[in-house]
Amino acid sequence: MSNLNIGIILGSTRQGRVSPQVGEWVKGIADGRGDASYEIVDIAEYNLPFLGEGTGEEPGLAAWNAKLSSLDGFVFIVQEYNHSITGSLKNAVDSAREAWNDKAAGIVSYGSTGGARAAEHLRGILGELSVADVRVHPTLSLFTDFENYSVFKPADLHLTNVNAMLDQVVAWSGALKSLRA
Template identity: 70%
Template structure:
């Protein structure tokens, strides 16, 4: 391979890394009967249409993380690996007693560097759109050096779900998800440069 081929090849590689962002869509709840998989699948469908990143659903329940420091955390290595791979996140957040779930807090506590210097958006739901849980999460993300964006799709248990369990989002919510991703993508791209 000649000098220019090498140079061109390298440029191409760099371009791919710049545009091929990995964004993890993290499901925050783990209880039986949870609605978070429906919300996560909807966000992924909207996100995939954009073609601006590799979007992956990350289900905390798959990693079977015991409370930090209690029991054998057999899934901890895989948890670390999947989070390390991401350039940014969309947290699917449900409100439990005016905050985030214990499962999400525990999963966040497991790692540090893997979260650092990355961006995130939050899609939440609850009786008031999961607003109180979201504000708690923003404080936690600050400590983990995760830059959370301003636009926040907030889904109502009363108007975006049927019988509080069947997810039927109002049409306008899709715009909100796209506006949130319009902020997550450039921030994830920018923060990638300071991790290299």
């Protein structure tokens, strides 16, 4: 196994969210590969203030930055809210800067159209933070990969795409590590 640490970031924080189911599914696939150390990173656990509204001294803010700094790459679990990413994910992204830079990321998204619109918005945001987002992008449908929009039952075909996405995230995370002193 490489010494790469990859965080699987849950992008939603609402009560009743399905992102933990999706994140655990990705982690299960990732852990089976044996090529990096994968962990779930749950924004909700950090109690981040809205940027600029707190004191800047909140422990969760420092912990969030420390967690991101410990990671070499990311897999974002992205859900579509009003054709974009959640406010909580945007705030979490905005709540760090250097800790994102020169790292790689993959996106797994879901929504009525696979979360594609939210994922494309995230790609634009990641560019500003010098995060290299990989091409392969598993898209999950609320209609066919979930029962009652709440119980995650992914179609088998997504397994190939998740592994292909992880291949790219691991390769780029390793390559970009050499850029960071």
